[in-house]
Amino acid sequence: MPPVGELVLFALALSGAAVVAGVLAGLFGIGGGAILVPVFYQVFGLIGIDDAVRMHLSVGTSLAIIAPTSVRSFMAHKARGTVDLDLLRSWILPVPCGVIAASLIAASVSSSALRGIFAGIALLLGIRMLLNKQGWRLGADLPPNPVRAMVGALIGLLSGLMGIGGGVLNNTFMTLFGRPVHQAVSTSSGVGVLIAIPGLFGYIWAGWGAAGLPPFSTGYINWVMMAVVIPITLIVAPLGVRLAHALDKRQIEIGFGLFMLLVAARFIFSLI
Template sequence: MFGIPVFDLVWLVVALLAAGAITGLLAGVFGVGGGAVAVPILYELFRILAVPDEVRMPLCVGTSLAIIVPTSLRSFTAHRAKGAVDMSILRVWAVPVVLGVVTGSLIARYAPADLFKAVFVLVAGVSAIRLLFGKDTWRLGLDMPGKPIMRAYGGLIGVLSALMGIGGGQLSNLFMTFYSRPIHQAVATSSGLGILISIPGAIGYIYAGWPHMADFPDVIAFQPPLALGYVSLLGLLLFIPTSTWMAPIGAHLAHRLSKRRLEVAFGLFLLLVCARFAASLLA
């Protein structure tokens, strides 16, 4: 298949299934879509499948957003069942977040690969510092700001998430904890944000990548039925089974961890992601 040795193909399938499980677990525990895990694994997949550098990174991001759809749905359902989701915040963010995702998808159509990585390093680094070293006095307020600021931040979350291939969890977690919301509530609410980001994001990346498919007619992995624009159906199908299975388990685990353990675990996870993309930029 695709001229790939059987051993490499088997290893790749196993890696994708394992990454899907980790993605689902992270979605449940941290309220994130798991894009930080999915994107690097997908990058390796598309390298082996000889997808050109010009379209490889956006194909990773678009596929990651599509993977986040079922994962976020299951994670959100599990957190909401525990009564931890603040629906009032999601209602305020709904429209600006979707508009931000649409804008980010349009930018992605023309953006160089390094832009995706640079945004990832910046956001992951700030989030990790806040979670690992932040004090209770590091606050912007004791309650959430007014609707104009909330809507502006929602738009920013949408744009950055669309460029990073994430469900917006680390961005909304950072914002909510700066305004004194408990980390458990921030995680639970962020799982709902993943739905608002992933669905329009995946559609936007299909649209953004569709014209470029004609430029690479010989790249089978970037043609129907294996891909639709910047969304790989191959990567999607291999991720979904294990990611959706693990998401409720992660949500259950999140509510068993202490506040500080959850913050440290999420902070260390983000540092690893930050280091991964920083090394790639410097290479």
């Protein structure tokens, strides 16, 4: 066991990450997984969890936490009337199918491979956040099917592999096709629901019976982490929603982009 002081320090870090994740869930319509996964990875390492399941646990537990957080954020945005419900209805099947595919991949790849996937996507997302221009457009409106369905499945796949709510990906998609940023953020909270619920069950299945899991785990979901983080994220998510409708988020996007680049560098370094 690590020293008590280190456990207290990481407990504080975990609580702080939960606050940031909850605010980001409302502010960007994301689930906060980009914050939680690297923190979970460090905490699981501190308490001696086997490296073979450490990253899988981090991603799976993050998705499980995103489920209630996204629902809370979605209901708050929906009450403001800014959610594109038609897009969400069109993605009821494609997004979960992408998440299920991610669970199948997670069940068969190593921890190193999963870290490499996370690092690669985090690097691209960080660059996207830093270079994002509000005026960039690919079209005047969202594309119809089958392109729309393919994008939904891709968002589900990438988000399921990273343990994130898909907000950054959906925000990019919607704003590139002329949708207002506030509508994109609001709708992303609903996308998070479509990702997190099948992701929770998918990672339970993927890790069922895996060796080296810590106590109070079902598959790649650790219920202790959930019990610590979920109450905090649920409390602070509405604050992020209020900020989303009150702030110019460009500076926050830059800060989040830099954070993603640091996370990518951390996981790349772990592979060397």
